[in-house]
Amino acid sequence: MKNEKRYTTISIPVQLNEKLKEKISGTGFHSVSSYVIYVLRQLVSSSYEEKKGFTKEDEKRVRDRLKNLDYL
Amino acid sequence: MFIIGLDGATWDIIKPNIDKLPTFKKILSQHDNYTISLQQKPWSASVWCSMFSGKLPEEHNHLDFVKDGEVQTRNDVKVDFIWDILSRNNISVKALNIPFIVPPYNYNIYFNPPGYGVPLTQEELNTEITEITNKIVSVTGDSKPELFIAVYTALDKMSHLHWGGESLIDYYIKIDKAVNKIFELDEKVLILSDHGFTDYDKAPVQTLPKITSTGNELKGDHHPDAIAIAKNIPFKVNQPIDVFNGLISYFNVK
Ligand SMILES: [Zn+2]
Numbered sequence: 196m197k198n199e200k201r202y203t204t205i206s207i208p209v210q211l212n213e214k215l216k217e218k219i220s221g222t223g224f225h226s227v228s229s230y231v232i233y234v235l236r237q238l239v240s241s242s243y244e245e246k247k248g249f250t251k252e253d254e255k256r257v258r259d260r261l262k263n264l265d266y267l
Numbered sequence: 268m269f270i271i272g273l274d275g276a277t278w279d280i281i282k283p284n285i286d287k288l289p290t291f292k293k294i295l296s297q298h299d300n301y302t303i304s305l306q307q308k309p310w311s312a313s314v315w316c317s318m319f320s321g322k323l324p325e326e327h328n329h330l331d332f333v334k335d336g337e338v339q340t341r342n343d344v345k346v347d348f349i350w351d352i353l354s355r356n357n358i359s360v361k362a363l364n365i366p367f368i369v370p371p372y373n374y375n376i377y378f379n380p381p382g383y384g385v386p387l388t389q390e391e392l393n394t395e396i397t398e399i400t401n402k403i404v405s406v407t408g409d410s411k412p413e414l415f416i417a418v419y420t421a422l423d424k425m426s427h428l429h430w431g432g433e434s435l436i437d438y439y440i441k442i443d444k445a446v447n448k449i450f451e452l453d454e455k456v457l458i459l460s461d462h463g464f465t466d467y468d469k470a471p472v473q474t475l476p477k478i479t480s481t482g483n484e485l486k487g488d489h490h491p492d493a494i495a496i497a498k499n500i501p502f503k504v505n506q507p508i509d510v511f512n513g514l515i516s517y518f519n520v521k
Contacts, residue, residue, distance in 0.1 A: 201359070207468050229357055236354050239478065253383060254338050260334060260385035264427050264485075 207231070268500075268517070269407070269453035270416040270510070273442060274311060275364055275423030276494050277463030278302065280439055288442055290447040294458075299497040303504055307463030309489035311423065312339075315367040316506050318461070319416070323509030332369050340370050349414070349514050350374045356520040357414035364399055366420050374413070385424070392421045392438065400445040407452040414514065415453070421447070426452040426464040430487025431447060456498040459510070463490035 215227045224230040285292050294300075307317065307324050315320070316329045324330060329344045337343075344367065353360040354375075362374035370384025381398065382391035396419060402418050421438055429435045450456055466489045476486055493503050502513030515521070 223355070229355070232357055233355055257338055257383045257385060258333070260383060260387060261369065262383070263387055264424065 205231075268414050268455040268457070268514075269449075270414070271446065271456065272315070272365070272416070272418030273422055273458060273460045273494070274418060274420045275426050275464055275489070276439075276442070276460035277426075277465075277490065277492065278494055279416060279433065279490075281464065281494070282468075284436055284439060287436065288443040290443045290450065292496070294446070294450060294496055297498075299336065299495075301495050301497075301503075303459070303493040303495050305462060305491040305505065306506055307435055309491045311461050312313065312367050314345070314461040314493075315365055315418070316344060317507040318347045318459070318510040319350070319362075319365065319367070320333075320344075320513070321349075321508045322475075323508065324348055335401040341368060341372055341407045344368070348374075349511050350416075352515070352520055353414060353518060356518070358414065358518055358520065359410075360414040361406060361412045361416070363402060363406075363415075364395075364415065364420065365418050366423075370449065372422065376402070376406065377455070384420075386421060387424060387428075388515075392425060393441070396423050396438075396441050396445055397418065398444055403449050404409075407449075409455075410449060414518070420458070422460075426487045427485050430464060430466065432486070454457060456496075457500045457510075458494070458496040459504065460493040461507070463492040464488070464496070465490040475490075 197238065212227055215230060219230045230258065281288060281291050285295070286435055301425055305314065307314065310330070312332050313324045313330050314329075316327050317324065320327050327344065327346050329339065329346075332339060334343070348467050350360045350362050360374065361376045362372065363372065363376050364371040364380060366384070370380050378398070380386070381394040382388070386392045386395045399419055403415070406412070406415060419442060422442060425438045445460070466486055467488045500513070501517055502509065504513065506508055
């Protein structure tokens with residue numbers, strides 16, 4: 196498929212690496228890298244969520260709009 | 268791979284108007300295309316959820332945008348979606364404006380949808396089409412993920428309100444132009460709808476009351492025939508869950 200490089204290297208302290216190794220043993224994560232990527236992605240996508248800042252008022256607007264189509 | 272969702276798109280508008288839709292005309296002549304005849308209720312929340320979770324409605328249990336008076340959010344839907352699974356396997360994935368909830372869901376991408384994710388006015392509908400198209404072009408430009416899913420909801424809303432009218436055709440023309448801008452951005456492209464549309468009175472199952480509680484008259488209702496156009500897609504979508512299953516085997520993950 197694509198040949199361009201898809202990964203880069205990031206340094207973390209050795210001790211942290213050891214802790215993470217313990218943390219993932221017996222889980223579905225086969226390496227510290229895949230665990231770290233997973234955690235960071237969660238962080239990144241949850242900050243997307245927060246940015247959206249969906250308030251109760253927004254929720255009411257959504258409801259009113261759905262009503263227009265009788266989706267509600 | 269690139270999946271483009273067109274909520275509510277139907278052959279019943281595309282085919283009779285094909286000469287006004289040059290992009291559809293071209294891609295239909297060049298690529299596989301077929302009808303997905305739903306065996307589940309033609310209902311956006313539940314169908315998009317099945318497509319990307321691989322679960323039937325009775326399994327995912329997410330049947331509506333609102334449940335017990337609460338607008339449902341991602342966390343209310345107790346499933347792993349394809350993007351969750353691919354991410355765990357280090358496969359890059361982004362999902363834009365997926366309407367199994369309102370406002371539609373985004374993964375690894377920020378998008379502020381016009382009209383709180385339920386675009387109703389001409390301006391909101393136009394903005395949705397333009398902004399989603401621009402977002403797709405910019406994402407595929409700088410850091411193209413291995414799987415990118417994006418859904419336009421405008422045709423569904425237009426079809427409810429303007430089924431049978433010329434203004435609906437205008438929106439198919441706008442979508443045709445949008446598809447023209449994005450169809451060549453990937454080698455593998457799958458265009459899908461979650462259900463079709465028909466005259467309100469001809470729908471095999473009426474899914475909505477004819478006069479809404481706010482007094483609008485609905486002219487169209489959902490039809491169980493959805494569309495699929497597939498460019499180099501190594502799986503066939505007979506039912507919504509086949510999208511998920513096809514992706515799982517294409518990316519070789521569990
Ligand atoms: Zn829909």
